[in-house]
Amino acid sequence: MAAVCIRMVLQRQLGLVRRxxxxxxxxxxxxxxxxxxxxxxxxxxxxxxxSSSSTEGQEGEDESRFGDDDTTFFDTEEHEADTRxxxxxxxxxxxxxxxxxxxxxxxxxxxxxxxxxxxxxFPRGAGDLVLHFSEDCNIKLADYLVSxxxxxxxxxxxxxxxxxxxRMIICDAVEVRLKMLIPYIDQWxxxxxLMLLPQNAPEATKNVAYMVDEIWYHAGDTSTDIxxxxxxxxxxxxxxxxxxxxxxDRSPEFEATWSFLDRRMSDIGLLISAKTTxxxxxxxxxxxxxxxxxxxxx
Amino acid sequence: xxxxxxxxxxxxICSQASKTRATRPRSRIDRIVRVxxxxxxxxxxxxxxxxxxxxxxxxxxxxxxxxxxEKEHLQKFEQIIAERRVRPTVLVPLWNIAGYVxxxxxxxxxxxxAMACTVAVEEVISEHYDNQLRELLSSEGVxxxxxxxxxxxxxxxxxxxxHLHIGEENDAEKAPMYKTLxxxxxxxxxxxxxxxxxx
Numbered sequence: 001m002a003a004v005c006i007r008m009v010l011q012r013q014l015g016l017v018r019r020x021x022x023x024x025x026x027x028x029x030x031x032x033x034x035x036x037x038x039x040x041x042x043x044x045x046x047x048x049x050x051s052s053s054s055t056e057g058q059e060g061e062d063e064s065r066f067g068d069d070d071t072t073f074f075d076t077e078e079h080e081a082d083t084r085x086x087x088x089x090x091x092x093x094x095x096x097x098x099x100x101x102x103x104x105x106x107x108x109x110x111x112x113x114x115x116x117x118x119x120x121x122f123p124r125g126a127g128d129l130v131l132h133f134s135e136d137c138n139i140k141l142a143d144y145l146v147s148x149x150x151x152x153x154x155x156x157x158x159x160x161x162x163x164x165x166x167r168m169i170i171c172d173a174v175e176v177r178l179k180m181l182i183p184y185i186d187q188w189x190x191x192x193x194l195m196l197l198p199q200n201a202p203e204a205t206k207n208v209a210y211m212v213d214e215i216w217y218h219a220g221d222t223s224t225d226i227x228x229x230x231x232x233x234x235x236x237x238x239x240x241x242x243x244x245x246x247x248x249d250r251s252p253e254f255e256a257t258w259s260f261l262d263r264r265m266s267d268i269g270l271l272i273s274a275k276t277t278x279x280x281x282x283x284x285x286x287x288x289x290x291x292x293x294x295x296x297x298x
Numbered sequence: 299x300x301x302x303x304x305x306x307x308x309x310x311i312c313s314q315a316s317k318t319r320a321t322r323p324r325s326r327i328d329r330i331v332r333v334x335x336x337x338x339x340x341x342x343x344x345x346x347x348x349x350x351x352x353x354x355x356x357x358x359x360x361x362x363x364x365x366x367x368e369k370e371h372l373q374k375f376e377q378i379i380a381e382r383r384v385r386p387t388v389l390v391p392l393w394n395i396a397g398y399v400x401x402x403x404x405x406x407x408x409x410x411x412a413m414a415c416t417v418a419v420e421e422v423i424s425e426h427y428d429n430q431l432r433e434l435l436s437s438e439g440v441x442x443x444x445x446x447x448x449x450x451x452x453x454x455x456x457x458x459x460x461h462l463h464i465g466e467e468n469d470a471e472k473a474p475m476y477k478t479l480x481x482x483x484x485x486x487x488x489x490x491x492x493x494x495x496x497x
Contacts, residue, residue, distance in 0.1 A: 213383070222380040224335060225390045 084121055087112060088132040095184055100126045100191045127200040130191045131207065137180045138211045144176055145169075145218040166219040167269045173215045174239055174261060178246055182254070189247050212236050227275055238264045326437070327444065329495050330430050331384045334451070335375040336494035337423055339390065340397040340487075342368045344419060347401025348412050357409050357468065364416070364461050371454050378447070387494045396490075400483070407474060414473035417465035418480035420458045422487040427455035 091108025098104040102125045109118035122128040152164065164172075181188055195204035212235040221231060242264060246257045345365035352358060379386055387393075404415035431451055434444055473479060 217383055222376070224376045224379045224386045225394075226388075228386050229388065 088129055091129055095187055099187050100130050124199055127194050130194045131203050134207045141177045142214050149218055169219040171265050208236050328384045331378055332387050333494045335379055336387045336393055338372040338375050340393045342372045343394055343397025344401035347398040348405040351402055351405035367457050388497050410469050410473035413465040413468045413470035414476050414479050417462055417470040418483040420462040422484050424455050424458040427451050
């Protein structure tokens, strides 16, 4: 009898913890245990007790979580990623208030009806928030670029009768990407700092690499030699410097930033023409120096 | 005591799920295309080096024929790289120079040494293509996505084998120090393949 009582209490508490972490999230997976249906009736204020309940009866709870229930825990990896994304999206709204910080994530979790403890899902804290934001912007940018190039291919669309030059595509893409930062511009220097931290830098670099690759691809770059690297490097540098300029820009509508970007774009324009110029030069030199060689060698 | 343990465990589990959506999980195909592009570039440069020395001799047209095929291969892989958005290897400039030096160097040792170089290189490359075909077929089978790549590799493998036979017919084995020369070249090629797959 006592054993049954203890089991019931444990199940109840486990149910509460789960509710605390995952309640309010769409497409909730089918949990195997019955505790969910049992706990359906509990009112919302139970969620706030989650932190206290998780400290009580710790030992038994750990066992059941990592014992018989761990299969469900790992089965729902996809679901967990969804939860993380929605928490971070909600947290973004609190960034102007709290800055890029764990507090913003906590506030985001709370707006979603979760416990502030859900912040523990993000081992890098504010870093995860910044990286999520920049990744999200990159995906939006990719979608934008795809829709732009589709618009271009469509001959009926009279919006862009002439094919845009690479330079215009790049300039446009960088501008669109930078405009995504405007809502957070006051806190952005903090985010730039967070991205430089050792634990965040590798993924931040990956995000930038993904972004510049996306832009160059849609600008019609087909280089397969060292140019591939220099082009991406130059564009990453251009983006970084314009971003730095932008955070200190106080002009209305960031006009000074766009003209700065326009000036920097002339570097890229040079690079695009450099390949053809260089090839012509090398061909000329090779034909000049190697032509007499066959006769004198043999 | 238990509370930090729970937190650490939870964090470990959570960090497993932190995969970015932006990364593309096609690393196998990427690696194959990258190394093949590097290989064809090297081959193209080797024949360019040989042609620079032996272009006006009796063997010239044969080398030119092989070179033309290699140019076609290189063009095809450049196209695939752009289509599939594969990162080319960082070592492109190095293979560019090394290939040319190898081709011109062996050609300076004479026509037989040049053919010995061709035989050694093509042997490694065709073997490598075979391994790739096996890897692709055993792991993925023929799918719509990799069918074109499989056909391309197969066609190029056959042409590389044809070059191998041309080399053997043209007295490759009569080259000075044939065994040493071909072992050295093959080791170099394998090292190049290993590097190009990775960086």
